[in-house]
Amino acid sequence: MKVLLTLLLTSILLVTTGCQETSEEVDSNELKIVTSLSIIADMTEEIAGDKAEVNYIVPLGEEPEEYEPTPSDFQEISDADVFFINGYNIEAWLEQVTENVTDVDVIPIAEEGPKIPLEGTDDIPDPHLWLNPLHVRDYYVDKIVTTLKELDSENSEYYQEKADEYIEELEELDKYIEEETNKIPEDNRLIITSEHAFKYYGDRYGFDTNGIWELNAHEEGTPQQIANIIDLVNESEVPAVFAESTVDPRYMENISDETGVELAKEVYTDAIGDEETNADSYINMMKESTKVIVENLK
Structure with a gap:
């Protein structure tokens, strides 16, 4: 009986340990994504679903152009698998980050889109591309889902399905805005x-x-x-x-x-x-x- 009890306890211990290791492995495999703006974080969460932890740098209510990164921001970016930014120079503080963080891919997700220049300039683009939902569909979503597939190829199908669902929502949003603004x-x-x-x-x-x-x-x-x-x-x-x-x-x-x-x-x-x-x-x-x-x- 003592031998059987010992074997039983040993088996339980091995099973429990195995479960803990599996849980830790799953957690460690979860993508860690940092974005510059809360807007980009929300888009990323829609596509990444439960396969990633997503955080953003510029706090709600603060200006992205004038934000000053903190030491904890540098650490959070350093710990990430990827750092999504908008680009078009809205992250005026980005140089501070790239000087202090060198081992994380920094991915601009808007810069392949169309450019409406700032008034008084010929070639400096306005960065607020996201205020057109179809630009979000064509450029932001495409860059995000492509990057997630590269980082986590095993879940490529999942990311694409989430992206397709989000694209439908963006197209519905575009129709809503068009219908509403036509009242003006x-x-x-x-x-x-x-x-x-x-x-x-x-x-x-x-x-x-x-x-x-x-x-x-x-x-x-x-x-x-x-x-x-x-x-x-x-x-x-x-x-x-x-x-x-x-x-x-x-x-x-x-x-x-x-x-x-x-x-x-x-x-x-x-x-x-x-x-x-x-x-x-x-x-x-x-x-x-x-x-x-x-x-x-x-």
């Missing part, structure tokens, strides 16, 4: 924000767009810039102007005060919202911004 009369189809971020959105859905400055990295808000926007608002008689969730609203409050035009609820450009908002994913942030634009311009 031609004379009101002007989106004015502090950062001139809606170029790709305007190009897709038929809006003129403008801003006090071109990029938040160039943020100035000079008297001349503000005067130019005040003149534009008065001349166009647009019914509302918009502040962004990641930008100090006082600039647009000044425009509103000087023109008597309503300052609408904030729109989302550089980050998704937190769980308490209606903008806690890329698709939801696009729907929420469109809802605000339509309600205030139609």
Whole structure:
């Protein structure tokens, strides 16, 4: 009986140990992905599903162009299998990362897309490509799913299925935005924000767009810039102007005060919202911004 009991306990121990090793192996095989922006993290999570741990660097509500990486950011990127960035120079702090982290692939996921230049330049592209969902479908999703397949070929079929599902959602989002924005009369189809971020959105859905400055990295808000926007608002008689969730609203409050035009609820450009908002994913942030634009311009 003692011998049998010993053998039984030994067997249980071996089985338990084997289970623990299997569990640890699964955990260690899970991809670790870091992205620069919360928007890209959300897209990546949609495609990676439960096969990866995804984190992002720039906190919600902060400007990606002006962010200063912390030592913990460098460590998190160093521990990752891949670091997804947008590109087009929106990550102005990227050089600090590449100087300190050398063993992680840095993948720009937008830079093969179309380029609408910043106003006043011929070849410097606006980075906000994601504000057109079809660009997300054609460039962001393609780059993400291709990279995941290369990193984890055993789950290629899974990633492709998730990507195909997400593409359907993006196409539905595009139709939704088109239908909603068609409610806005031609004379009101002007989106004015502090950062001139809606170029790709305007190009897709038929809006003129403008801003006090071109990029938040160039943020100035000079008297001349503000005067130019005040003149534009008065001349166009647009019914509302918009502040962004990641930008100090006082600039647009000044425009509103000087023109008597309503300052609408904030729109989302550089980050998704937190769980308490209606903008806690890329698709939801696009729907929420469109809802605000339509309600205030139609």
